[in-house]
Amino acid sequence: MLPRDFKNIMAFGQIGYIVQFPVASEYPSLMSLPEIIEKQIQQINYQLYIHSTDKKRKEDTKSKNKEKEEKEKYILCGTCENKITQPTFKLEINGAFRHTFLNPEGHVFHIGCFQEADGCAVFGEPTSEWSWFKEFTWRNARCNQCLKQLGWYYHSHLDQFFFGLILDSLI
Numbered sequence: 231m232l233p234r235d236f237k238n239i240m241a242f243g244q245i246g247y248i249v250q251f252p253v254a255s256e257y258p259s260l261m262s263l264p265e266i267i268e269k270q271i272q273q274i275n276y277q278l279y280i281h282s283t284d285k286k287r288k289e290d291t292k293s294k295n296k297e298k299e300e301k302e303k304y305i306l307c308g309t310c311e312n313k314i315t316q317p318t319f320k321l322e323i324n325g326a327f328r329h330t331f332l333n334p335e336g337h338v339f340h341i342g343c344f345q346e347a348d349g350c351a352v353f354g355e356p357t358s359e360w361s362w363f364k365e366f367t368w369r370n371a372r373c374n375q376c377l378k379q380l381g382w383y384y385h386s387h388l389d390q391f392f393f394g395l396i397l398d399s400l401i
């Protein structure tokens with residue numbers, strides 16, 4: 231039979247599901263009760279420590295994954311990582327999502343067409359000068375956070391609109 235105090239210690243040890251005690255027979259018979267208690271307290275502390283660090287690690291991984299998933303849902307500004315648009319807003323204009331154009335200064339632009347780009351602010355008066363899409367006027371579209379030029383906002387007289395965004399400026 232175990233001494234009364236020892237039984238109480240055993241009951242205490244079973245309160246938390248993470249706390250497990252070796253059975254009394256695993257202790258050397260020469261250990262005094264205070265020594266056994268001391269050892270068990272050490273074990274409880276150790277197991278609580280393991281449990282809390284493990285829990286923190288799992289929570290950290292979970293929040294990192296969530297952050298990653300969240301980012302994957304968006305197409306970001308290549309300069310400041312502002313959320314610009316989403317893959318679901320990709321649009322085909324004249325039969326293609328991606329277009330390559332040359333501007334009057336001789337720069338080549340690869341642009342993608344998007345129905346919406348909430349991360350863009352539109353600047354300037356609409357113009358049809360040098361418009362890459364017939365029937366559409368254009369205005370400048372900049373990142374609404376860092377103001378970098380990300381492409382153009384196109385609008386037609388039939389009230390169709392879309393954003394043509396420079397793919398190299400997005401991530």
Ligand SMILES: [Zn+2]
Binds near residue numbers: 307309374378
């Ligand atoms: Zn930006």
